[in-house]
Amino acid sequence: xxxxxxxxxxGLEIHAQLNTSAKIFSGAxxxxxxxxxxxxxxVDIALPGVLPVLNRGVVERAIRFGLxxxxxxxxxSVFARKNYFYPDLPKGYQISQFEFPxxxxxxxxxxxxxxxxxxxxxxxxxxxxLEEDAGKSIHEDFRGMSGIDLNRAGTPLLExxxxxxxxxxxxxxxxxxxxxxxxRWIDICDGNMQEGSFRCDANVSVRKKxxxxxxxxxxxxxxxxxxxxxxAIDFEAGWQIETLEDGSWFEQxxxxxxxxxxxxxxxxxxxxxHDYRYFPDxxxxxxxxxxxxxxxxxxxxxxxxxxxxARFEQELCLSAQDASALTTSKETADYFQAAVAAAxxxxxxxxxxxVMGELAACLNRAGLExxxxxxxxxxxxxxxxxxxxxxxxxxIARKVFExxxxxxxxxxxxxxxxxxxxxxxxxxxxxxxxxxxxxANPKSVEEFRAGKEKALNALVxxxxxxxxxxxxxxxxxxxxxxxxx
Amino acid sequence: xxLAPLFDVPVSALRRALDEKEISSVELANLFLDRIDAFNxxxxxxxxxxxxxxxxxxxAADRRIARNEAGPLTGIPLAHKDVFCTxxxxxxxxxxxxxxxxxxxxxxxxxLLKRAGAVSLGKTNMDxxxxxxxxxxxxxxxxxxxWKIGHVPGGSSGGSAAAVxxxxxxxxxGTDTGGSVRQPAAFCGITGIKPTYGLISRxxxxxxxxxxxxxxxxxxxxxxxxxxxxxxxxxDMRDSTSLDRPVEDYAAEIGTPASDxxxxxxxxxxxVPREFFSVGLGDETHASIEDALAQYRALGAxxxxxxxxxxxxxxxxxxxxxxxxxxxxxxxxDGVRYGYRATKYADLVDMYCKSRSxxxxxxxxxxxxxxxxxxxxxxxxxxxxxxxxxxxxIAEDFRRAFSECxxxxxxxxxxxxxxxxxxxxxxxxxxxxDIYTTPVxxxxxxxxxxxCGFDAAGLPIGLxxxxxxxxxxxxxxxxxRFQQVTNWHLHRPAPIARANA
Numbered sequence: 001x002x003x004x005x006x007x008x009x010x011g012l013e014i015h016a017q018l019n020t021s022a023k024i025f026s027g028a029x030x031x032x033x034x035x036x037x038x039x040x041x042x043v044d045i046a047l048p049g050v051l052p053v054l055n056r057g058v059v060e061r062a063i064r065f066g067l068x069x070x071x072x073x074x075x076x077s078v079f080a081r082k083n084y085f086y087p088d089l090p091k092g093y094q095i096s097q098f099e100f101p102x103x104x105x106x107x108x109x110x111x112x113x114x115x116x117x118x119x120x121x122x123x124x125x126x127x128x129x130l131e132e133d134a135g136k137s138i139h140e141d142f143r144g145m146s147g148i149d150l151n152r153a154g155t156p157l158l159e160x161x162x163x164x165x166x167x168x169x170x171x172x173x174x175x176x177x178x179x180x181x182x183x184r185w186i187d188i189c190d191g192n193m194q195e196g197s198f199r200c201d202a203n204v205s206v207r208k209k210x211x212x213x214x215x216x217x218x219x220x221x222x223x224x225x226x227x228x229x230x231x232a233i234d235f236e237a238g239w240q241i242e243t244l245e246d247g248s249w250f251e252q253x254x255x256x257x258x259x260x261x262x263x264x265x266x267x268x269x270x271x272x273x274h275d276y277r278y279f280p281d282x283x284x285x286x287x288x289x290x291x292x293x294x295x296x297x298x299x300x301x302x303x304x305x306x307x308x309x310a311r312f313e314q315e316l317c318l319s320a321q322d323a324s325a326l327t328t329s330k331e332t333a334d335y336f337q338a339a340v341a342a343a344x345x346x347x348x349x350x351x352x353x354x355v356m357g358e359l360a361a362c363l364n365r366a367g368l369e370x371x372x373x374x375x376x377x378x379x380x381x382x383x384x385x386x387x388x389x390x391x392x393x394x395x396i397a398r399k400v401f402e403x404x405x406x407x408x409x410x411x412x413x414x415x416x417x418x419x420x421x422x423x424x425x426x427x428x429x430x431x432x433x434x435x436x437x438x439x440a441n442p443k444s445v446e447e448f449r450a451g452k453e454k455a456l457n458a459l460v461x462x463x464x465x466x467x468x469x470x471x472x473x474x475x476x477x478x479x480x481x482x483x484x485x
Numbered sequence: 486x487x488l489a490p491l492f493d494v495p496v497s498a499l500r501r502a503l504d505e506k507e508i509s510s511v512e513l514a515n516l517f518l519d520r521i522d523a524f525n526x527x528x529x530x531x532x533x534x535x536x537x538x539x540x541x542x543x544x545a546a547d548r549r550i551a552r553n554e555a556g557p558l559t560g561i562p563l564a565h566k567d568v569f570c571t572x573x574x575x576x577x578x579x580x581x582x583x584x585x586x587x588x589x590x591x592x593x594x595x596x597l598l599k600r601a602g603a604v605s606l607g608k609t610n611m612d613x614x615x616x617x618x619x620x621x622x623x624x625x626x627x628x629x630x631x632w633k634i635g636h637v638p639g640g641s642s643g644g645s646a647a648a649v650x651x652x653x654x655x656x657x658x659g660t661d662t663g664g665s666v667r668q669p670a671a672f673c674g675i676t677g678i679k680p681t682y683g684l685i686s687r688x689x690x691x692x693x694x695x696x697x698x699x700x701x702x703x704x705x706x707x708x709x710x711x712x713x714x715x716x717x718x719x720x721d722m723r724d725s726t727s728l729d730r731p732v733e734d735y736a737a738e739i740g741t742p743a744s745d746x747x748x749x750x751x752x753x754x755x756x757v758p759r760e761f762f763s764v765g766l767g768d769e770t771h772a773s774i775e776d777a778l779a780q781y782r783a784l785g786a787x788x789x790x791x792x793x794x795x796x797x798x799x800x801x802x803x804x805x806x807x808x809x810x811x812x813x814x815x816x817x818x819d820g821v822r823y824g825y826r827a828t829k830y831a832d833l834v835d836m837y838c839k840s841r842s843x844x845x846x847x848x849x850x851x852x853x854x855x856x857x858x859x860x861x862x863x864x865x866x867x868x869x870x871x872x873x874x875x876x877x878x879i880a881e882d883f884r885r886a887f888s889e890c891x892x893x894x895x896x897x898x899x900x901x902x903x904x905x906x907x908x909x910x911x912x913x914x915x916x917x918x919d920i921y922t923t924p925v926x927x928x929x930x931x932x933x934x935x936x937c938g939f940d941a942a943g944l945p946i947g948l949x950x951x952x953x954x955x956x957x958x959x960x961x962x963x964x965x966r967f968q969q970v971t972n973w974h975l976h977r978p979a980p981i982a983r984a985n986a
Contacts, residue, residue: 042590048823049688049689049691050689087819277862277865282695282726284725
């Protein structure tokens with residue numbers, strides 16, 4: 001037996017914090033990073049007698065999500081109480097959705113891998129439901145005591161539950177990345193993983209290939225980076241396979257991933273699992289979503305990445321790979337579309353090359369996001385138009401781009417003009433330079449005439465050097481050949 | 486004819502006296518505060534009385550009256566059940582758990598009444614967290630029935646009912662989850678109304694069973710209840726179950742003259758559910774109810790039999806739902822952020838266990854445990870879901886009944902006030918006493934109780950009127966017309982309510 005005899009089965013639960021300014025059931029601010037407990041209202045700290053009131057902005061975001069995945073938006077869904085005691089859970093229960101979630105079903109097709117081995121995989125959604133987050137327990141700062149910060153208590157979450165459709169950590173990461181891009185694309189979540197706005201739980205089980213029944217699963221809690229997601233799943237699946245291969249067994253459990261050791265460890269077994277005693281929250285009416293509300297939200301939806309990708313291929317004649325790369329994030333797509341709008345659609349391919357090439361490389365080096373790129377789409381378009389009309393070569397264009405990046409000019413034309421970078425296309429001027437070079441390099445001329453093609457390149461190079469790169473290389477080549485023959 | 490003392494006149498008479506400057510709000514407040522000082526030690530109707538705070542409110546009311554800006558309740562003293570949060574004032578729910586809790590905010594009802602200029606005399610005693618039918622489970626000791634010391638005033642709003650009956654307050658707020666306004670009103674010989682679920686905001690009313698809890702009003706008469714209810718009602722966006730509809734002026738509605746003064750209730754059909762007159766109903770209560778129904782007939786109403794066949798399921802359905810919700814609602818009392826915390830504990834779980842075991846009384850713990858059980862995995866369907874089905878059947882019973890009649894009438898309770906401790910260690914026996922009141926909460930309907938007689942021991946008997954949704958005006962009008970031709974509501978427990986402080 002070996003590892004290849006086993007199939008890994010993964011389902012993900014993603015908690016996406018919805019980007020409303022207020023909390024889900026109170027008017028307190030949901031912003032991150034305030035002093036402890038200053039954003040905890042009477043409702044958030046669960047004073048006696050307070051009641052929750054649903055923030056409709058949260059519902060709208062759930063509708064957006066459901067529409068993006070082709071899910072069923074439940075006309076009536078129900079908030080339930082999940083009962084358990086913990087100091088950072090002020091009411092002693094979390095308001096969530098249980099039997100009747102707001103978003104039901106749906107599908108997302110994700111691109112797994114790159115290049116030759118890349119493939120597309122559809123992943124089904126089980127559901128997505130609305131719930132409130134708990135507060136935070138702080139154990140480090142108080143000797144022998146714990147601090148409780150209730151700023152986070154009541155921040156709105158969308159819990160996105162997938163079917164166990166993923167078969168490798170790579171697929172799980174591809175799915176998580178696609179979801180991460182999507183929630184930002186439709187502007188319902190800021191996706192900030194460091195601040196916990198987007199976090200994953202992975203349910204992992206293994207089974208012999210060909211076996212239909214699912215194996216015993218263990219749930220890895222609170223993975224807040226794609227790298228940890230991958231490492232945790234790889235370790236956990238390996239551990240499960242080894243354990244079973246050894247003839248041993250394990251029970252259903254919740255585990256934690258320790259990034260420092262790269263290992264998962266048991267948090268609680270099934271026996272220790274809480275009985276959450278779910279029941280419909282009598283303080284909240286069933287959530288009724290009228291068809292008109294869904295239609296209003298639908299009308300406000302941005303073009304989705306899949307539709308945009310198809311459009312890029314059809315209307316802009318981009319390759320599938322280019323179209324896919326340009327729609328990995330809303331920001332990239334926005335930038336690209338703005339550049340194309342300024343440069344004209346005939347230059348779409350040139351825009352694509354530069355956005356994914358020079359721009360991406362510079363952003364990467366500088367550690368910047370495309371939304372804050374120092375070169376605006378309009379500036380880039382201006383530059384690309386000068387390449388297209390033959391005013392500058394690609395090599396010169398890169399210099400101009402660098403100048404734009406460091407703010408040395410308002411637009412490409414200004415820099416080209418100021419630095420005198422405009423390509424020399426005047427035939428007589430180039431002819432003069434060609435003649436000079438021929439006169440100064442009799443040896444190379446001799447070699448070329450003797451049939452050595454390579455000598456021509458050297459001569460052309462001399463002309464280009466003399467023109468400081470500005471001479472049109474094609475023209476130089478043609479003239480040189482003409483003069484020598 | 487001797488004039489009734491000022492502590493024993495309708496609110497409308499107090500209004501006139503204040504407006505005519507015959508008395509100031511401060512004087513009126515002092516009158517009742519003095520009566521509380523004199524008689525509360527024997528009754529234990531109040532948990533908190535803050536004379537200074539009351540007088541500050543009364544002085545503000547006097548200024549408002551002087552500016553001719555008085556509303557119907559400006560300067561009128563009242564008492565709040567200690568389940569309503571009151572800013573800066575102890576709000577205990579009669580529990581050790583909240584014995585140190587000073588609320589930083591006002592309940593919606595409290596702020597409405599403050600804005601109306603009503604003057605709060607204090608917070609009244611009750612069953613702990615409103616869990617009980619006798620006001621005996623209070624951490625602050627049991628409340629006595631002013632009609633007979635040593636007997637219960639009913640519950641859970643027993644303190645408010647006793648205070649109004651003993652004229653320690655002209656009117657008082659209460660809450661009614663399964664009869665907690667109507668039954669103590671009956672036991673104390675006063676009028677009490679619980680409106681349609683959602684009419685009064687629950688914001689700031691400490692929750693027992695959220696889907697059943699509803700604020701209510703106590704007064705000596707339907708007229709006094711009408712004034713208080715109008716002031717308590719109204720949409721509140723902070724309560725998702727609050728109903729967005731205009732507030733009615735019930736006092737004006739009941740004051741509308743009848744078209745046929747000789748038969749002022751002509752055209753009204755009163756349904757009498759035969760299930761309310763079965764085994765368990767005391768003979769004296771039965772007789773008084775029959776007499777009252779005869780009186781309603783004399784007023785022009787037609788009385789007919791109706792059936793509420795699922796009445797027998799009301800008690801089990803009610804207690805399953807109420808305890809389930811209570812077990813969750815009371816989870817916030819964990820000793821972490823406010824309220825009672827045990828002084829010695831080993832770890833977190835021990836802190837929870839000790840704080841809650843020491844902070845909650847026996848009945849509250851019983852209901853939390855039972856509620857936790859019925860919601861547990863494997864039992865939920867058998868108990869909670871079944872109870873919800875019964876709840877729908879009971880509501881359906883009423884829907885059918887109201888296609889045949891305008892109001893349903895019957896006893897508010899099967900018996901009169903029992904002696905303190907008489908129910909002993911049998912909680913179920915006490916739960917069964919809620920047989921006539923709990924169906925109304927399960928259906929979310931309005932219900933009213935008004936006095937209609939006395940038993941041989943001199944303890945009051947109450948008639949319950951149940952209306953369709955939003956029929957508060959009709960309920961109050963019927964009771965008002967009854968009270969215009971009867972004097973059961975004018976009887977007062979001697980010697981307390983007859984004596985000056």
